[in-house]
Amino acid sequence: MRIAVLSGKGGTGKTLLAVNLAAVAKNATYIDCDVEEPNGHLFFKPEGVQEEIVTVRVPQVENERCNGCRKCVEFCNFNALAYAKELIVFEEICHSCGGCIMTCPEKALTEKERAIGIVQKGTAGPVRVLTGMLNPGEPSGVPVIKKLLAEENPEASKEIFLDSPPGSACIVMESIKDADYCILVAEPTIFGVHNLNMVYELVRLLKKPFGVVLNKCLAGENPAEKFCLERKIKILGRIPFDQELGRLNSNARIAAAESEKYAALFVDILEAVRGEVRHETVADS
Amino acid sequence: MRIAIPVEEKTSAANVCSSFGRTPYFLIYDTETKESTFLDNSAVASAGGAGIKAAQTIIDNNVGALLTPRCGGNAAAVLQAAEIEIYKTTSPAVKDNIEAFIAGELPLLKEFHAGFHGRGGR
Amino acid sequence: MKQLLILSGKGGTGKTTIASAFIKLAEARAYADCDVDAPNLHLITGWNTEPEKKDYYGLPKAEIDPEKCTACDLCRQNCRFEAILVEGEYQADPFACEGCGVCEFVCPAGAVTMVPAVAGELMLYTGGEKVFSTAQLKMGSGTSGKLVTEVKKQMKEAAAGVQLAIIDGSPGIGCPVIASLSGVDMVLVVAEPSVSGISDLQRIIDTAAKSGIKTAVCINKFDTNMEKAEEIERFCQDRRLPFIGKIPFDTDAVKAVNNGQTIVDLDCASGRAVKEVYERTMELLFAGGAG
Numbered sequence: 275m276r277i278a279v280l281s282g283k284g285g286t287g288k289t290l291l292a293v294n295l296a297a298v299a300k301n302a303t304y305i306d307c308d309v310e311e312p313n314g315h316l317f318f319k320p321e322g323v324q325e326e327i328v329t330v331r332v333p334q335v336e337n338e339r340c341n342g343c344r345k346c347v348e349f350c351n352f353n354a355l356a357y358a359k360e361l362i363v364f365e366e367i368c369h370s371c372g373g374c375i376m377t378c379p380e381k382a383l384t385e386k387e388r389a390i391g392i393v394q395k396g397t398a399g400p401v402r403v404l405t406g407m408l409n410p411g412e413p414s415g416v417p418v419i420k421k422l423l424a425e426e427n428p429e430a431s432k433e434i435f436l437d438s439p440p441g442s443a444c445i446v447m448e449s450i451k452d453a454d455y456c457i458l459v460a461e462p463t464i465f466g467v468h469n470l471n472m473v474y475e476l477v478r479l480l481k482k483p484f485g486v487v488l489n490k491c492l493a494g495e496n497p498a499e500k501f502c503l504e505r506k507i508k509i510l511g512r513i514p515f516d517q518e519l520g521r522l523n524s525n526a527r528i529a530a531a532e533s534e535k536y537a538a539l540f541v542d543i544l545e546a547v548r549g550e551v552r553h554e555t556v557a558d559s
Numbered sequence: 560m561r562i563a564i565p566v567e568e569k570t571s572a573a574n575v576c577s578s579f580g581r582t583p584y585f586l587i588y589d590t591e592t593k594e595s596t597f598l599d600n601s602a603v604a605s606a607g608g609a610g611i612k613a614a615q616t617i618i619d620n621n622v623g624a625l626l627t628p629r630c631g632g633n634a635a636a637v638l639q640a641a642e643i644e645i646y647k648t649t650s651p652a653v654k655d656n657i658e659a660f661i662a663g664e665l666p667l668l669k670e671f672h673a674g675f676h677g678r679g680g681r
Numbered sequence: 682m683k684q685l686l687i688l689s690g691k692g693g694t695g696k697t698t699i700a701s702a703f704i705k706l707a708e709a710r711a712y713a714d715c716d717v718d719a720p721n722l723h724l725i726t727g728w729n730t731e732p733e734k735k736d737y738y739g740l741p742k743a744e745i746d747p748e749k750c751t752a753c754d755l756c757r758q759n760c761r762f763e764a765i766l767v768e769g770e771y772q773a774d775p776f777a778c779e780g781c782g783v784c785e786f787v788c789p790a791g792a793v794t795m796v797p798a799v800a801g802e803l804m805l806y807t808g809g810e811k812v813f814s815t816a817q818l819k820m821g822s823g824t825s826g827k828l829v830t831e832v833k834k835q836m837k838e839a840a841a842g843v844q845l846a847i848i849d850g851s852p853g854i855g856c857p858v859i860a861s862l863s864g865v866d867m868v869l870v871v872a873e874p875s876v877s878g879i880s881d882l883q884r885i886i887d888t889a890a891k892s893g894i895k896t897a898v899c900i901n902k903f904d905t906n907m908e909k910a911e912e913i914e915r916f917c918q919d920r921r922l923p924f925i926g927k928i929p930f931d932t933d934a935v936k937a938v939n940n941g942q943t944i945v946d947l948d949c950a951s952g953r954a955v956k957e958v959y960e961r962t963m964e965l966l967f968a969g970g971a972g
Binding site for chain 3: 313523
């Protein structure tokens, strides 16, 4: 059961929620798909961490075989190749499509691996923790997320919590495309609602079952709650704006592990999610 | 020698374009015949690597030197591999730059900027 | 034109809240929202005119003509992005397709063509001698870097004589951030005093350092964790980054923003603090003469 946690806006509480849900679910896997700025591992402090380098394939030329026909240069839609006395490859522009290799009539092009990031696997008690990290300067984390999600072993745990990047661009889509259920986290500000709308459109486009968790709830009108009520969106839970919770989170402590009060809060949300997922499964069968 | 200058319109009276990779046209001036011709820059529509593609166009049109206000690191690497010299334009008017080049008064372009959207350059 | 870019690494630290305050204080005549994935600046800049809109084309997408397709499967086998779906017919998935053209190349039946695809929309607000450039990336899209470049280009072209431009950036360290760095004169990083905030700060500083652009740091909501705030100040000292100031957590800030106002539109603690941060930022930006 893959449960993705996402929000259009950054800083709404995706990691807070994904980390604490995995912690109370116990026999769970937590996967940090925010490979540009991964934070979950700071909370879990996993042990026995194994690391693997993530690479992408880029072309390399054997100059003796190259006759300067330029077919590869003309083919490349990304302009990653140029020919001036010999072939020049711009590795960071290459999208690794493999097309140039195919177009070369002289078989002068082969592929080599280029490192762009790492995937770390470890455990924190009963929770399996997988973290993806993109090397600073690299433009796209998509290959790191692909590797991360390929590493997960669906048999290993009952529930897999995917902590997505903020926004709704290609890296978010890559993170949630195989999710079974999506939790949208929303904060009660106009920015929060505006961006909630974006991920709401995204999960509907991908036809994912979803629900909303309202975070940082204060007294008074909550524009995010209004948004949900108007569209009859299931509200899975409400996390109050709470200085103590904020402090624990700020110090990278897992709130559910530190206090009964917070454990109960997250267990309630987890049960609500499980209820929705069961409902979806029954409805599908 | 044929020299190339990025220009905004297909006339000799046009202004020098501030971008090399995404200039709409290149003016090609032959210092021997004193004739000007124009090339379309197909790189203008590229999602990425525009400088590289523009540099390839320059190489493929028998150009000996490029006069431009600025140029990216990737494009510079391509032009330098082809032994095409890059000069820095000192005026928005094409004519001024051509005259300065012929008089040997145009400086070489020494600083190249990083790639514009995430790829390449430093 | 001097360009100031506001970044954070971590999301939710307050880039847009601070950018909007700066814009108000500077009476800025040119500003842009480069968070093309989740733009928010337009929600508090109070434009009530319609912007000029322009479609933004990213990379082309593959389209398969079912009449010509012989279902030989070569496209799917050669696609590195899992972008060929077979649901009865062979179809390209526009969200996964990266526009490489390999499928078009290998297809023996000429059934695949690469067609231009709209990946977002550019918007330009002009009026009262001010220019505001922004865009919205279509969800699931890539090439956000090129769209960011278009947003900045649009602003520069519409505001040619302007002295100061303020750019609200995006979270993260990937392509939209890298694109927004190009050509700016200074970066102000807004940090959050938390373990996550510090980790993300290091990564954005490493990314910005590669561009060689003058970078300064300020802390927002500093009193939510004084210990971590001090850690950030020490980090700045170690890395020799100008530490420009700190802004307290302020519930009035949330109220202001929810009313579509900036924090300097009312008298509040965060508003007073951001004014100092603004003044120090401008000193640093214009040090060595106006551009």
